[in-house]
Amino acid sequence: MNATGVRRTAEQVLALASDEASRRAGSGLGTARSWSGAGTDGVAVWGRCEDGGPLPYRTVVDTTGPACSCTCPSRKSPCAHALGLLLLWAADEAAVPADGPPDWAADRLPALRAGAAGAARRAEGGAPADPEAARRRAERRAARVTAGAEELERRLADLVRGGLAAAGQRGYGPWEETAARMVDAQAPGLAGRVRELGAIPDSGPGWPVRLLEECALTHLLDRAWLAGDRLPAGLAATVRTRVGLPSVPGGTAVRDRWLVLAQYDTGDGRLTTRRIWLHGTDSGRTALLLSFGAGGRAPALALPVGAVVAGELTPHAGAGQLRAEPGEPLVPVGGPAGPPPGGPVGAALDAYGRALREDPWLDSWPVTLDRVVPARAEYGWQLADADGREALPLTGADRARPGLWRLLALSGGAPVTVFGECGHRGFTPLAAWSPDLPAETVPLL
Template sequence: MTEQGVRWTAEQVLALAPDDASRKAGARLGGAGPWSQTGGSASGAVWGLCKGSGSKPYRTVVDLSGPAYKCSCPSRKFPCKHALGLLLLWAAEGLDDSAGTSAGSSADTSAEAPDWADEWLAERAAKAARPAAGRSDRAGPADAEGARKRAERRAARIGAGVTELEQRLADLVRGGLAGQERAGYAAWEETAARMVDAQAPGLAARVRELGTIPSCGTGWPARMLEEAALLHLLDRAWLGVSGLPEPLAATVRSRLGLQPRTEGEAVRDHWLVLAQYDTPSPDGRLITRRTWLRGQASGRPALVLDFGPPGRPPGLALPVGLVLEAEARFRPGSAGLRADLGERFGPAAPCRTAPTGVSTAAALEAYGTALREDPWLESWPVVLGPVVPIPGGQQGRHRGGHQEGAQGDQRGEQQDAATWQLADAEGTSALPVPLTGAGSRPGTGLWQLAALSGGGPLTVFGECGHRGFTPLTAWRPDSSEPVVLG
């Protein structure tokens, strides 16, 4: 224990790295050699000077409650290698929080942060304490009437865009899918641009994804027909949104990219970080960071999204395995998954125990229940355990016969006999779930999972969807430290 609470592990620190190069460079700076005037505070911050190639050392400070980073180096990566090195030094307890020194560093007996660190930390504290700007007291009927008219105009534009998209999908089915490989992506990009003009960014994103399917290998016609059907379902839902139950109507509006009409439920809990990974948009213009959380008291899952342009990772960085006490505000619709992190109550700390898992049958049932609330849901977050990874064996027959018939799911490609599955370790009669790619490098996480298990049981967190289960994080029975897959 330290003044900042339980220290992070080196693996949790390196999980923050924006890329492999930063991870390797940060690891080289994790010793006391290049550091001087290091220290930490009870409020949850660490700082230090790191010797570089220039005459002046780099000033590095990390707010552990974010985490957030500040460094005087010219790097545009967040966190930079110096911030990673400082965190590794702190994680290894090579940073003396009370004296403000570390082994091998120059003496600095002051326990207070230096001016350059204190100024940045004070700015962050002031910004966090600043109340959110409320609506003007002068808002009256005229403002409400203006908002209503703007909403009506946007709804009309979206309706026109949906009608145009329905015609495009009808032409696709009428003409057949065989020529889509030769037709190329340009026509779909043009359709997506029309959806942007119609102020329906959610439709534009789905259209772009639809246009990329013909270049995605064997089995693409089935996947393209599947996605076209889901897009058609979303179109028809929008055209009849006024007659839908409000929870489903909220989901439809969110899928089209509209802001929710009402504020969602706020839940204060201790949130365990189960997984975090980045995915690029189909056009390469945006990086989406997905962070999966689970409330330790409520048991509620939460998906927090953050975005960044290429070359600059999103700002939210939470190491897997940490627990933070915070308020999460859930957005209406989307099966109650999407949430925004609000006020935090103290720095995060590593979790002392692995999460409790459920059986494969319970996981499939949870996904099916969620689909009733959001038919466009790709997957549902599930902690499985104890489970054992096994080779596929009869996988092809499961996918083509009883398993898919029981789930009402004919989507996806047939898997060969080498596909891995997760089976309940207790040997229940529930069918195992097929595994898909893991982490940011599809496929590598599967072998990593098998090696981690060694034939024994594991607890595994991942996304359970219609194509199988994508493992993201695993825990051994004898350890509370998570292993990020992929």
């Protein structure tokens, strides 16, 4: 069993894969004919895989991490053999009988479990051994961030003084140099904003206006950091997160049954970020779980869209308090649930506007649109109220996604309920429900 106390589903196993090739290879190895000597002690699984080599590959997976060991030459974690073994267990519990580990598996389990436990402690941000030393480190980092913010202010002032038109003539080099300086200042959030600024010049018609808008938001973040001691506690926590300091749980824990609304990954080549949206069926709260994977690893946390899980979530400090951390394992508890309460397009825009007052750097806000129809407009696809009063354009990337065609097929020209992220670039649909099957969540990613 994994950290949730149950075997992972096939969908959860495939979500652990680092890429599509691993998913395909693992799926091909998830049958009993590929394995011999498979077994489990309830926490670890092991087996020998006949995969065309001169000798069977010996695979062990500690599911609490998960952490895996395999004699194959793959450098991916988990490898295809580990995925196949977990898929076999997910599909047929009898194919992986309960047993004590053989010697070759028992020899590897202590190191795997120690590594998994260490990773869990790091992910949870365990209490420092020396609080005073931690306080001094935090003060030194804050001083470096302050120096970086002051330097960025000077560079933004030089940019505006020299004229935005000149930004398109200097190329990307100066922006990357400034971003590197922000990394040196231990302010990765500021570094990311600088790189986004560097991508705007010559990016299409109206780029000077977009550059000025983003410069203003970056200037606002700089000034907010420099005046952090005078900000309300919630806004100050938001500013710390935006400049790149770790976000920590700081709210009141909420115990509920949570409907998994959406799960998707984004990445920059070095780090994969998994976003999981949940809706509390009793509390009505919306929560965001973030999980990260580096160095080719997929994020460990995976929840199937449409499932209902029970557990306690603690919101992070800061405006909005949508991001949360499980205070205990999330356990699947039952069948499907209906969508969150929704409203018209105007209500979604109002919700996004209120969120912006608390966090001016917010890109999007989760909303549920009720009785909307996907339609093609002059400028592209949109979601319009069934009465035709208001509409939201779909974000550019989503107009070409297969999820758009899934949404069109689900609607068939009739109103549907859609959950997604509403922002200044438009609306990103993530899940939908039809009136005919209101308890069936249809993923759109």
